[in-house]
Amino acid sequence: MAPIGLNIGAMTNIHHTVLGRLLLAWALVSLLLGGSAWYVATERIDDAVVALAQAESARFQAAELEAAEMSAQQLDFLRQRALGFVRDHFVVIELYDRERRKVVEAVNPAHQDIEAGLKGSTHAFPMDGKHHYEKYTILNNTVVQVLVPILDRERNIAGYFEGVFLVSPEEEARLRRDLNLILGLVLAAALITTVVLYPVILSLNRNVLRFSREVLRGNLEMASVLGAAIAQRDSDTSIHNYRVALYACRLGEVTGVEGDAMRALIIGAFLHDVGKIGISDNILLKPGKLDAEEFRIMQTHVSLGVHIIAPSPWLQAAREVVQFHHEKYDGSGYLQGLKGEEIPLNARIFAVVDVFDALTSRRPYKEPMTCEAALAILHKDAGTHFDPRLVAAFAPVAAPLHAELSRLDEGAIQALLEERISRYFFAAFLARE
Numbered sequence: 001m002a003p004i005g006l007n008i009g010a011m012t013n014i015h016h017t018v019l020g021r022l023l024l025a026w027a028l029v030s031l032l033l034g035g036s037a038w039y040v041a042t043e044r045i046d047d048a049v050v051a052l053a054q055a056e057s058a059r060f061q062a063a064e065l066e067a068a069e070m071s072a073q074q075l076d077f078l079r080q081r082a083l084g085f086v087r088d089h090f091v092v093i094e095l096y097d098r099e100r101r102k103v104v105e106a107v108n109p110a111h112q113d114i115e116a117g118l119k120g121s122t123h124a125f126p127m128d129g130k131h132h133y134e135k136y137t138i139l140n141n142t143v144v145q146v147l148v149p150i151l152d153r154e155r156n157i158a159g160y161f162e163g164v165f166l167v168s169p170e171e172e173a174r175l176r177r178d179l180n181l182i183l184g185l186v187l188a189a190a191l192i193t194t195v196v197l198y199p200v201i202l203s204l205n206r207n208v209l210r211f212s213r214e215v216l217r218g219n220l221e222m223a224s225v226l227g228a229a230i231a232q233r234d235s236d237t238s239i240h241n242y243r244v245a246l247y248a249c250r251l252g253e254v255t256g257v258e259g260d261a262m263r264a265l266i267i268g269a270f271l272h273d274v275g276k277i278g279i280s281d282n283i284l285l286k287p288g289k290l291d292a293e294e295f296r297i298m299q300t301h302v303s304l305g306v307h308i309i310a311p312s313p314w315l316q317a318a319r320e321v322v323q324f325h326h327e328k329y330d331g332s333g334y335l336q337g338l339k340g341e342e343i344p345l346n347a348r349i350f351a352v353v354d355v356f357d358a359l360t361s362r363r364p365y366k367e368p369m370t371c372e373a374a375l376a377i378l379h380k381d382a383g384t385h386f387d388p389r390l391v392a393a394f395a396p397v398a399a400p401l402h403a404e405l406s407r408l409d410e411g412a413i414q415a416l417l418e419e420r421i422s423r424y425f426f427a428a429f430l431a432r433e
Helices: 008-058 071-090 109-117 169-235 238-252 259-271 274-280 292-299 301-309 313-324 345-360 369-379 388-407 408-431
Strands: 092-096 101-109 132-138 139-153 157-166
Touching: 008 169, 071 092, 071 292, 092 109, 092 139, 101 109, 101 238, 101 259, 109 132, 109 157, 132 238, 132 408, 139 169, 169 274, 238 388, 238 408, 259 313, 259 408, 274 313, 292 301, 292 408, 369 388
Parallel strands: none
Antiparallel strands: 092 101, 092 157, 132 139, 139 157
């Protein structure tokens, strides 16, 4: 079999596949890094607010929150201090004693609407001695509610400082600018990495594809050469294998065979009689009719063929055709006597085209039949030897293909088959890559 070329469309598909996967990876990495950048940037302002609340809460002494011992003057002093804080930083400040009773509340007069919006929000008091915070959007404003435990000298909780901090529009705008900058840098870095990796990955992918194509081509050539050797031993020519593979492809196309099944059909056409390598010349080349014992021995070429291809996982694709192409639709075939759709579809297809080519071919012991005469025999044996549906599907396409093949020499028929192989093996193989 001559080397089989790759079409430009298949190669272009490699570029599209590699580029598409790299762009998908870029999008996923950008999403991951961008989300991380957003999280880090938004956490920065939360940390700043919490730090501010902790600093402010530290100004209150644990002893000052013993409400039961406070005088009106002490409470007023705390209230004034709290009002000073809300003017500086906070919208609302509340102080609680160790019993979680509110001691002082101070609300910034300019933001009483935000305080009203917080009325429905409840919070739990932290029992772990650590600060806790929640973020809310109220009236299109971002606010952070912070609850900080106030500890006494023995590090016991003496009370709680609660503050609600309004994130200013200026701070939000600055945060947004910083975030956009970070996201832009992340996306640019990921994109540059993708652009740099594209030719590298494409080069590596080409090497893998080249090696894979060579392996695939070697396997196909092995199957073709092995099948041709058997065909030449049987009929002094390998063109039968080429023609029957083309007939099988055409019938497979019109009956919906595609993908792996079509590739298996082609390999099966090459190797259908591989078991004949184990049949003696006295029987295989006998010019007359075989007697019963000779025919029994000839039938063993099916099991011999299955045995020959068994060690090769790649050649196992041909098994259905090798093992079952002598089964008949009515169950009278061999070796297993399967009937109807018990016979695999590829084997039923091959049975039709194998007999058709044998009838229309010249052999040392017979002249070729016309296409019309061969089709008449197929129709007569439809339902007994052949699947009637496949005979009906083959009849319209058989004549034009037979006419075309009759005009071509062996080299041209081989070239036509190589085009089919390129379509069903290499183009499909590259599409998967």
